[in-house]
Amino acid sequence: MKSPEAATAASPLLIALVGNPNCGKTALFNRLTGARQKVGNYAGVTVERKEGQFTSPAGRQWRVLDLPGAYSLLAATPDEAVTRDVITGHRAGESMPAGLVCVVDATNLRLNLRMVLEMQTLGLPMVLALNMMDQARQRGIVIDTARLQAELGIPVVESVAVKPGGEAALVAHLDQVEWQVGHGPRGEQALARIEQTSVEDTHRRVGEILARSVSMPDEGSRMTALVDHWALHPVVGPVILAGIMFLMFQAVFSWAAAPMDAIDAGVGWLGNTVSTAMPEGMLRSLLIEGVIGGAGGVLIFLPQILILFAFILALEDSGYLPRAALLLDRLMASVGLSGRAFIPLLSSFACAIPGIMATRTIANPRDRLATILIAPLMTCSARLPVYALLISAFVPEREVLGWFNLQGLVLFALYLAGIFSAMVVALVLKVVMRQGQAQTLLMELPDYHLPHLRNLLVGLWERGRIFVVRVGTVILSMTIVLWFLSNFPAPPPGAAGAPIEHSFAGMIGRAMEVVFSPIGFNWQICIALVPGMAAREVAVAALGTVYAMSETGDALDTALGHLIAQSWSLPTALSLMTWFVFAPQCLSTLFVVRRETNGWRWPLIMAGYLFALAYVASFVVYHVAMAFAG
Numbered sequence: 001m002k003s004p005e006a007a008t009a010a011s012p013l014l015i016a017l018v019g020n021p022n023c024g025k026t027a028l029f030n031r032l033t034g035a036r037q038k039v040g041n042y043a044g045v046t047v048e049r050k051e052g053q054f055t056s057p058a059g060r061q062w063r064v065l066d067l068p069g070a071y072s073l074l075a076a077t078p079d080e081a082v083t084r085d086v087i088t089g090h091r092a093g094e095s096m097p098a099g100l101v102c103v104v105d106a107t108n109l110r111l112n113l114r115m116v117l118e119m120q121t122l123g124l125p126m127v128l129a130l131n132m133m134d135q136a137r138q139r140g141i142v143i144d145t146a147r148l149q150a151e152l153g154i155p156v157v158e159s160v161a162v163k164p165g166g167e168a169a170l171v172a173h174l175d176q177v178e179w180q181v182g183h184g185p186r187g188e189q190a191l192a193r194i195e196q197t198s199v200e201d202t203h204r205r206v207g208e209i210l211a212r213s214v215s216m217p218d219e220g221s222r223m224t225a226l227v228d229h230w231a232l233h234p235v236v237g238p239v240i241l242a243g244i245m246f247l248m249f250q251a252v253f254s255w256a257a258a259p260m261d262a263i264d265a266g267v268g269w270l271g272n273t274v275s276t277a278m279p280e281g282m283l284r285s286l287l288i289e290g291v292i293g294g295a296g297g298v299l300i301f302l303p304q305i306l307i308l309f310a311f312i313l314a315l316e317d318s319g320y321l322p323r324a325a326l327l328l329d330r331l332m333a334s335v336g337l338s339g340r341a342f343i344p345l346l347s348s349f350a351c352a353i354p355g356i357m358a359t360r361t362i363a364n365p366r367d368r369l370a371t372i373l374i375a376p377l378m379t380c381s382a383r384l385p386v387y388a389l390l391i392s393a394f395v396p397e398r399e400v401l402g403w404f405n406l407q408g409l410v411l412f413a414l415y416l417a418g419i420f421s422a423m424v425v426a427l428v429l430k431v432v433m434r435q436g437q438a439q440t441l442l443m444e445l446p447d448y449h450l451p452h453l454r455n456l457l458v459g460l461w462e463r464g465r466i467f468v469v470r471v472g473t474v475i476l477s478m479t480i481v482l483w484f485l486s487n488f489p490a491p492p493p494g495a496a497g498a499p500i501e502h503s504f505a506g507m508i509g510r511a512m513e514v515v516f517s518p519i520g521f522n523w524q525i526c527i528a529l530v531p532g533m534a535a536r537e538v539a540v541a542a543l544g545t546v547y548a549m550s551e552t553g554d555a556l557d558t559a560l561g562h563l564i565a566q567s568w569s570l571p572t573a574l575s576l577m578t579w580f581v582f583a584p585q586c587l588s589t590l591f592v593v594r595r596e597t598n599g600w601r602w603p604l605i606m607a608g609y610l611f612a613l614a615y616v617a618s619f620v621v622y623h624v625a626m627a628f629a630g
Helices: 004-009 025-033 076-088 109-120 135-139 145-153 168-174 188-198 199-213 216-231 234-252 255-277 282-299 300-320 321-334 339-348 354-359 365-377 379-396 406-434 453-487 505-519 522-531 538-550 560-567 568-581 587-597 602-627
Strands: 014-017 035-041 046-054 061-066 099-105 127-133 156-158
Touching: 004 216, 014 025, 014 076, 025 035, 025 046, 025 061, 025 127, 025 168, 035 216, 076 354, 099 109, 109 127, 109 199, 127 135, 127 168, 135 255, 145 156, 145 199, 156 168, 216 234, 234 300, 234 321, 234 379, 234 406, 255 282, 282 453, 282 538, 300 321, 300 379, 300 453, 321 339, 339 354, 339 365, 354 365, 354 587, 365 406, 365 587, 365 602, 379 406, 379 538, 379 560, 379 568, 406 568, 406 602, 453 505, 453 538, 505 522, 505 602, 522 538, 538 560, 560 568, 587 602
Parallel strands: 014 061, 014 099, 099 127, 127 156
Antiparallel strands: 035 046, 046 061
16 A cells, blocks of 8 residues: 555546446535536537546545446446446546546445446456445445455445535545556456356345345335335326326415415515605616516416425435336337436426436437437426416316315326327337337336435425526526516607507517417517527516516506406417427527537427427417317
C-alpha cells in the first residue's frame, strides 16, 4: 500500500464509479465532488458524461468519473456500451481509470452483485461501496461486511450517499488502495469469459454469497408473498392497479379543494390589496393582470400536483411499481413495446423529459425510438393545471353512484385517453417500423414496506420547489411578455371593445383563430397556446392574463374559471381538453428528443403527428359535442 506522503505527491488519480441504475451512484458522486463537476456528452453519442474532483483527508487529489448505469458489461444499450468501453480503455479520447468504485444498492444485492462479479474479471483494483445502508437497516437486512469482503476478495465499505458524511468511510479507504496507473486497454478476454458464463452459474454464485453474508427479514418476505398472491394475480392484480389509479385521481380533486381555496383567496386578497394601494396606471396593470393574475392563477394548482406526486412517490417507495410493470408487460408487448418501456413511460407521467432520457435502458433501437415517440402522450403533471381549470369550470362538483367524485372521473378519463392513444400509436409504429418480438421484462421485485416519511417529504419538497420556481421564472416571464404584447400598441381613439383586441397579442390571436375556429377555439385561447409552448402550465397563466385584460371591470373580482365558463361553450372546453391530451405543447421535450436521436428528423416527425392528432381529435370532439348540445 502507498503511504499518505507518497499519495500526496502523486498526480490526481482517475477512478470510476460503476453500478446498476438507481443504486445511488450519482448521489455518491455529488457527495464526493460537490460543485467541482463538469457535465457534457461523450463524443459521438448522447450519453451524459460527468467528471468531478475532490481532495481526500490525506491530501490526495482525485478525479472521479460517474459512468452511466449498467446491468452488464455485455452491453445491450448505449449507456452500457460507454461504461464498458471506458473501464476497458477502448473509448477514444478517454483515459482509462486507475481503478473502480463499484456502487451497489444494499437493499437489492441479488441484482447488483451480478455486475460486481463481471467487473472482477477485468482484474482492475476495486472497492465495493455498500450504498443505502440506512435503508437496509430500516428494512431489517443484516449484512456481514467482513464476510462479504472475504467472499468477494475486494475491500467493502458502507456508505449513505444522501447524508452528510455518508461518503467518509469510502474516502478514507481510497487512500489505502494500490491503484494501477498507466496500464493499457484490457477486456477482450474478460468479456469472452463473461459470455461463456451461463446465467444460471452467475445466479448460483450470487446466491452462495448472499447465503453466507446477508440475512433477510422473514416477516418482510412472508408479507410480500402474501400480498403478491393478489397483487400479481392475472385477474385481481389489474383490478387492484386500476383501483389505485382511480383513487389517485379522485383524491386530486377531493383532497385538494380546501388548500386550493386558501391559495385562491390569498391571490385574490393580494390583487385587491395592490389594486387599492397603487394608483391606476401601467405598473398597477402589470402587477395585477400580468404577475398576480398570471402566475397566481397557476400557483393555485400546487396542492393537486403535490397530491398526485405523493401517490406516485409512495407507490415507488413501497415496492409496488415494479409489480405494476409486470402486470402491464403483456399488454405493452401486444402493441410492440419493450417490457423495459414501462419505467420510461411511467416517468413521463411526471414529465416527458426524464421519461425520454430513461429510454436509454432499452437495447433495441427501434423499441427505444417507439417509446420516445409516444412518451409525450403520457399525461404529464404540467397538463394538470389545464385539466383542473377546465374541469372545475365545466364539470359540476357532485357525487356519482353515491361516493365517486364526477370531476375525478373526468380527470381519470383524460389520463386513460392518453394511455389508450399511446398504445394505438405504438401499434401503428410496430407495423410501420417493422418491429420484431418485444423484449421480455426481467426485473427484481423488492419486498414491500411502508413508504419512508422522510423520503416522501423530501420528494414532495423537491417537486413543489420545482413547480414554484417554474411559476416564478418561466411562467412569470412569459406572462409579463404576454402582458406587454397585450397592451401595445394602444387602441386608436374611439375604438370599441377591450384594448387587448387592438394589441399585438390580439392581432396574433385573430390570425390564428382562422385556423382554430373549426375546433371551437376563440382568439383568447389562440393567444394562450403560443406562450403555452414554453410550458403547458403557462397556458393557464396566459388565459388569466388575457381574460383579465379582456374584461372592462375589475378582473380579479371574478375567478378565471367563472370567466371562461361564461365565455365558452361546453364543446369548446371539451375540445381544448382533447387538444392538451395530444398536442406537443412543450418545446423542451422536442429539444430533448433532438438530443436523444441526434438530429431534428424525429422531433419534427413527432411534433407533426401529435399536432395532427390533436387537431383531428379536437375537431371530432367539438362537432360531436355540438351535435348533442344542439
